[in-house]
Structures are given as C-alpha cells and as structure tokens.
Amino acid sequence: MSKRKKETKTKTKAETKEKKPSIKLRRVWENNLFMLKLIHKASPGFLALDVSIEMLWAAMEFFSGSYLLKVVVDSLKDSGRTGWLYLFVAVLFVLHLALQFLVSWFWNCVGWPMEVRLTLKIRKLLYARMRSVELSCYEDPAFYEKYVKAMSEVNNRAFQVMWSLERMLTQVFSLTANVALLWTIDPVLIIFGLIPFAVGFLRTRRNKLSVAESNDMKRVDWHTNYVQRCFYLNEYAKEMRLTHMPDKMLDDYQGTLDDFIRIKKRYGKKISVLDYIIKMSHEVATVLGATFYTVYATLVRGTITAGDCLVVINSIGSVSMFLSGLVSNIASFHEHALFIDNLRSFLDYQPKIRENPEGLTAGAGRIAVSHLAYRYQGAEKDALSDVSLTVAPGEKIALVGQNGSGKTTFVKLLLHMYQPSGGEITLDGHPMEDYTLSSWRADFEPVFQDFKLLGMSVAENILRRPMSGEGEAQAQDRATVTEALRQSGALERVERMPHGMDTVLTKEFDSHGEVLSGGEAQKVALARVFAGTAPFVILDEPTSALDPVAEYTLFENMMRACADRAVIFISHRLSSAVLADRVYLFDGGRVVESGSHAELMDRNGQYADMFRRQAESYVERTASEAAGGPERRDVAYEA
Numbered sequence: 001m002s003k004r005k006k007e008t009k010t011k012t013k014a015e016t017k018e019k020k021p022s023i024k025l026r027r028v029w030e031n032n033l034f035m036l037k038l039i040h041k042a043s044p045g046f047l048a049l050d051v052s053i054e055m056l057w058a059a060m061e062f063f064s065g066s067y068l069l070k071v072v073v074d075s076l077k078d079s080g081r082t083g084w085l086y087l088f089v090a091v092l093f094v095l096h097l098a099l100q101f102l103v104s105w106f107w108n109c110v111g112w113p114m115e116v117r118l119t120l121k122i123r124k125l126l127y128a129r130m131r132s133v134e135l136s137c138y139e140d141p142a143f144y145e146k147y148v149k150a151m152s153e154v155n156n157r158a159f160q161v162m163w164s165l166e167r168m169l170t171q172v173f174s175l176t177a178n179v180a181l182l183w184t185i186d187p188v189l190i191i192f193g194l195i196p197f198a199v200g201f202l203r204t205r206r207n208k209l210s211v212a213e214s215n216d217m218k219r220v221d222w223h224t225n226y227v228q229r230c231f232y233l234n235e236y237a238k239e240m241r242l243t244h245m246p247d248k249m250l251d252d253y254q255g256t257l258d259d260f261i262r263i264k265k266r267y268g269k270k271i272s273v274l275d276y277i278i279k280m281s282h283e284v285a286t287v288l289g290a291t292f293y294t295v296y297a298t299l300v301r302g303t304i305t306a307g308d309c310l311v312v313i314n315s316i317g318s319v320s321m322f323l324s325g326l327v328s329n330i331a332s333f334h335e336h337a338l339f340i341d342n343l344r345s346f347l348d349y350q351p352k353i354r355e356n357p358e359g360l361t362a363g364a365g366r367i368a369v370s371h372l373a374y375r376y377q378g379a380e381k382d383a384l385s386d387v388s389l390t391v392a393p394g395e396k397i398a399l400v401g402q403n404g405s406g407k408t409t410f411v412k413l414l415l416h417m418y419q420p421s422g423g424e425i426t427l428d429g430h431p432m433e434d435y436t437l438s439s440w441r442a443d444f445e446p447v448f449q450d451f452k453l454l455g456m457s458v459a460e461n462i463l464r465r466p467m468s469g470e471g472e473a474q475a476q477d478r479a480t481v482t483e484a485l486r487q488s489g490a491l492e493r494v495e496r497m498p499h500g501m502d503t504v505l506t507k508e509f510d511s512h513g514e515v516l517s518g519g520e521a522q523k524v525a526l527a528r529v530f531a532g533t534a535p536f537v538i539l540d541e542p543t544s545a546l547d548p549v550a551e552y553t554l555f556e557n558m559m560r561a562c563a564d565r566a567v568i569f570i571s572h573r574l575s576s577a578v579l580a581d582r583v584y585l586f587d588g589g590r591v592v593e594s595g596s597h598a599e600l601m602d603r604n605g606q607y608a609d610m611f612r613r614q615a616e617s618y619v620e621r622t623a624s625e626a627a628g629g630p631e632r633r634d635v636a637y638e639a
Contacts, residue, residue: 042121
C-alpha cells in the first residue's frame with residue numbers, strides 16, 4: 001500500500017472534521033444583494049427583463065393549469081358558461097404562442113449578449129484586484145484559496161443568484177394563486193400545504209452540508225488537476241518521460257480518488273437521510289394526506305364536490321411543490337452567500353502596496369537602499385536583513401551570491417512587489433511610497449529568469465503592448481523591434497519565421513505559431529530591454545540557457561546599449577560581473593562584500609575565491625576539449 005493511501009486511511013475523525021460554514025443572516029442578505037447589484041451594473045435591464053418574463057410565464061402556467069381545470073369544472077356544472085370556456089382557452093393559446101416567442105427571442109438575441117457582458121464585467125473586477133495585490137498574497141495559501149474559489153464560482157454563482165430570485169418571485173406568485181384557489185374550496189387544505197414549510201430547517205442543514213462537501217471536494221480537485229497538468233503540459237514533458245515521477249503521480253492520483261470517496265462517505269449518509277425526510281414530507285404527508293382528506297370530504301362528508309375534488313388533487317401537489325421549492329430557494333440564498341463571501345472578502349482586500357494618485361512621478365535619478373529588511377510570511381528569519389546600497393544613473397551593478405541569498409527578493413522589493421519589513425528605498429531622497437506606483441514600476445525594465453512569452457506576435461512580446469496602427473508610428477515600432485532583436489542576437493531566427501516579427505509565438509492560439517528553444521526564447525525576452533527606455537534595467541538571471549560566450553557577448557551589447565541607463569543584473573556566471581561598475585555579494589540575506597571587480601579581487605575575500613574557482617572550471621573544461629577529451633559540463637557557481 002502506498003504511503004499516500006496509508007496516510008488517507010490513518011486520518012482520524014478529528015483531523016478530517018471540518019468546521020461547518022456559517023454566516024449571519026444580515027451577511028446573507030448583503031452578499032446576495034451585492035451580487036444582484038453587480039448583475040444590474042454589468043448588464044442594466046437584464047435582471048428586470050428576465051424576472052418579468054419569468055413572472056409572465058408563471059402566470060401562464062397557473063391559468064393553463066389549476067385555474068383552467070377550475071373553469072372546466074365550473075362549465076360542466078353550468079352549461080351556460082361553455083362560451084366563456086372556449087374564449088378563455090383561445091386567449092390562453094394566443095398568449096402562450098406570444099410568450100414562447102418572447103422567451104426564445106430574449107434568450108437567443110438579448111439574454112446571451114447580456115450574459116457575456118456580465119461575465120466580462122465580473123472577470124475584469126477579479127483580474128484587476130489580483131493585479132493590484134502584492135506578490136506575498138500569492139504566497140499566502142488562505143488568500144490564494146479565496147481567489148481560486150472566487151474565480152471558479154463567480155460566473156455560475158452570479159446566474160444562480162439571479163435564477164434563485166426568479167424562482168422565489170414566481171413561486172410566491174404561484175403559491176399565492178393556488179392557495180387562494182384552495183381556500184375557496186376548503187380552508188383546511190392549507191394545513192397540508194404548510195407541512196413542507198415545517199421541515200424547512202432541514203433544507204438549511206442540508207445546504208450547509210452540501211457547501212461543506214463542495215469545499216472539501218475542491219481542495220482534492222486542485223490536486224487532481226495538478227496531476228493532470230503534469231501529464232499533458234509541455235513544461236513537464238521531459239521529467240515525466242525520463243524519471244519515475246509518473247508512477248508517483250499516478251499513485252497520488254489514486255490517492256485523490258480515495259479522498260473523493262472518503263469525503264462522499266463523510267457527507268453522503270447525512271445528506272441522504274435529510275433528502276429522505278424532506279421528500280417524504282412532500283409526497284406522503286402533504287400530497288397523500290391532502291388527497292385522502294379530499295376524497296373523504298367528497299365521498300363521506302359531502303362537503304366537497306366531485307369537480308372541486310379534481311381541482312384539489314391537481315392543486316395540492318402544486319402548493320406543496322411551490323412551498324417546498326420556496327423554502328429550498330430561501331435556503332439556497334444562504335448557500336450563495338457563503339460562496340459570495342469568498343468573492344467579497346477577496347474584492348474587499350486592501351493591498352498593502354497601493355497606487356498613490358497624488359504622488360510624485362518617478363524618473364531617472366539616484367536610488368538609495370537603506371537598512372532594507374524583509375521576511376516572508378511564516379518564515380522564522382528574514383530573507384533580507386540590513387541591506388544598504390546605492391544605484392546612480394547609468395551605473396552598472398552586479399548582484400552575486402549563492403541561491404537563496406536574497407538577490408531576487410531584493411529585486412522584487414526594488415520593483416515594489418513586496419512591502420519591506422524594515423528600512424526604506426528612496427529615489428532622489430524621496431521614499432518610493434511618495435511616488436505613484438505606476439510611474440515607479442514604469443521606471444524599471446525587468447527580465448526575470450522565469451520570464452514568460454505570451455501567445456501573441458514576436459513584436460507584441462517585445463513591445464509588451466499592441467503594435468501601433470499604420471503609418472509612421474508603426475514604422476517606428478518595427479524599427480525599434482528590429483534593432484532590439486539585432487542587439488539581443490535573435491534577429492536572424494525571427495527573420496526565418498513565416499511572418500517575421502508578426503509571427504505568433506507558441507501554438508496556444510495559432511497552430512502555425514513558432515515554438516522557440518530555451519536560448520532563443522531568452523534572446524527574445526532580452527530584446528524587451530533593448531526596445532525599452534526605462535532608466536533602470538533589471539536582469540534577474542535571464543541568460544541561464546545561453547552558453548558563457550553568448551552570455552558575455554550579450555552583456556557587452558547590453559552595457560553599450562544601456563550606456564545612459566542603470567543596469568542591475570544577477571548572473572550565475574561571475575565572468576559577467578567584470579563588466580559591472582560595482583559588485584554586491586549577498587550571503588544569508590546580507591551584503592557581505594561590495595566594490596568593483598578589481599577591488600574585490602585585491603581584497604582576496606569570498607568573492608575572489610568564488611571567481612577563481614569558477615575560472616578554474618572554465619580552464620579545465622577548455623583544456624579537456626582542446627585535447628580531444630570528453631566534453632565537460634560548465635560547472636558554474638550559482639549566483
């Protein structure tokens with residue numbers, strides 16, 4: 001038995017017991033009202049039109065059902081009312097045709113575009129909020145879980161709230177109409193119709209269990225989806241074919257199926273019992289009870305006529321169904337509120353890093369970092385501690401050090417992706433919080449090691465915006481992209497593409513799209529720097545797929561092209577640090593050495609030792625290749 005299966009089987013009730021979702025009545029009302037307002041704001045008139053059509057349809061069903069039967073019975077008792085019966089049926093026939101046409105036209109010609117606008121509006125709200133939150137939110141499991149739940153539920157939940165409102169209004173109308181009809185026959189019959197209402201609290205309990213079950217299923221489903229991605233995504237293809245990881249993944253997948261069964265068992269019995277009680281209250285206590293009473297009153301007591309008996313038998317089921325549905329519908333608003341709460345708490349989150357609309361506009365200048373510190377959520381110690389350095393206009397800065405020494409964290413703080421735990425970052429003496437967030441980030445042209453090329457043209461990937469329309473503006477964009485590709489060394493490869501810089505990258509949306517190798521993709525990503533004009537350039541190990549000679553050449557081009565721009569770069573090959581004006585060596589989240597390459601070599605400290613070790617590995621490899629020996633891998637020190 002696998003380890004995962006054993007873990008699943010050994011879980012105790014205390015470990016698996018989840019806190020049942022709960023929410024106050026006021027919050028239920030507020031959450032559902034929030035969603036209805038959102039629907040109205042996204043598609044004005046959509047909700048009102050849809051509810052109006054549903055109400056008309058409910059009225060049609062009542063007059064075509066219970067009330068029509070009443071008219072027929074009355075006509076049989078009074079032959080003088082036959083003409084009225086014919087006229088009534090004819091009017092119903094015409095209205096039914098007209099209403100059916102209206103419903104078909106609304107959903108196919110009006111409703112669908114409104115639904116699309118609603119979906120787009122809600123999605124844009126979520127995307128805008130996620131874009132505004134700091135990176136630490138992605139690293140907070142609780143926050144990220146709310147985001148995933150909001151994204152997975154928001155579209156369907158919006159329509160479910162709307163449909164629940166429709167059903168509630170139509171059920172109230174139909175219930176009132178049928179109750180009034182039964183009252184005219186025998187008021188005692190109303191008692192039978194109220195039985196489902198008496199067990200309404202069971203529906204609330206059942207909905208709570210259903211929500212809890214759904215939440216547990218989603219947690220397991222995320223793991224299942226992860227396993228599926230590992231099998232079909234290109235980025236995992238090599239590892240899944242050259243290692244034994246598929247066996248582990250399949251074992252985990254089997255474990256998730258066991259988890260699904262375990263969750264179903266935990267909730268299934270309780271839900272089935274509640275469903276049974278609710279169903280019996282409707283079908284036995286209400287329908288059969290009222291039928292027995294009506295037949296008895298007709299055949300024995302003679303208080304109800306045979307014709308009215310038929311009306312009662314037809315209507316009592318409807319009353320019970322509508323009342324039961326109304327109770328269930330009211331309970332469903334509680335369920336909606338629980339899901340909407342995830343959405344609202346996500347949308348209500350106030351980022352720690354916010355736009356400062358009245359702030360200064362950032363530009364070229366001198367950056368000073370003073371005693372900077374940062375600790376990741378849940379970490380026991382700081383990732384950065386007491387880091388101080390300066391970046392002058394046009395200066396070239398190299399950040400080196402072992403993996404995990406704090407270099408990338410420092411860069412993300414510089415980009416204001418995180419809020420520092422201590423210290424400050426200033427530009428020309430003003431703290432970065434004094435500047436507008438958009439202008440501060442626009443001050444930097446970053447290329448990360450884990451850069452992404454998107455499913456759009458080469459030019460758009462480099463400009464990171466749509467190409468200008470026509471005329472001089474487009475010609476300028478094309479010239480910029482061409483020069484950037486030449487500087488990064490990717491021009492020859494792009495020129496061989498079917499449509500040059502207009503060729504779409506990846507095959508995500510275009511079956512004729514180009515798929516680049518790792519080194520080619522890095523050159524295209526680095527072309528973004530040559531195409532940009534930001535005063536500060538940040539390169540966070542973006543050349544890992546290039547050989548040492550290509551990397552050195554590219555950095556030389558970068559330094560020439562960015563002569564008037566400050567460049568901060570991280571590279572695991574220390575030969576590139578020779579090109580820097582100053583080098584900062586990070587170790588354990590601190591800057592332990594700083595100075596020019598020559599100064600640090602003369603100091604003969606940790607940096608000098610690292611550089612010599614790496615240089616020796618290059619010399620050994622070159623000598624081995626010159627002697628015709630086996631090619632050695634580049635044993636580069638991870639910076």
